[in-house]
Amino acid sequence: MRTEQAALGLADARVRQAQAEAEEKEGLVQANVTAEKLLAEARGEQEKGLARARILEAQAAAEEKQGLAKPGFWKRS
Incomplete structure (x- = not known):
């Protein structure tokens, strides 16, 4: 049971990490778009x-x- 909980916790951590990385990339893309628009x-x-x-x-x-x-x-007067 502990092994299953650990596996679920690890899977959850990996999902959260992947989501955080995706959000970071999206933020960088938005920052680049904004910078290009301003330029x-x-x-x-x-x-x-x-x-x-x-x-x-x-x-x-x-x-x-x-x-x-x-x-x-x-003409000059």
Whole structure:
């Protein structure tokens, strides 16, 4: 009877260990997924910022050209 109880206890311990290992692996997978999502979001925000900067540069260049091309700009009184 003690042998059976020991065998059942050992089997239960192995099942619990397997469950704990599976939960640990699942946690690591979730952590990796979260990290990849955050990196992708950060890259996206960086790209948006660079695009905004390019737009502002283009607008500034266009405004500068408009200022230089105003009628009568070169004429001095």
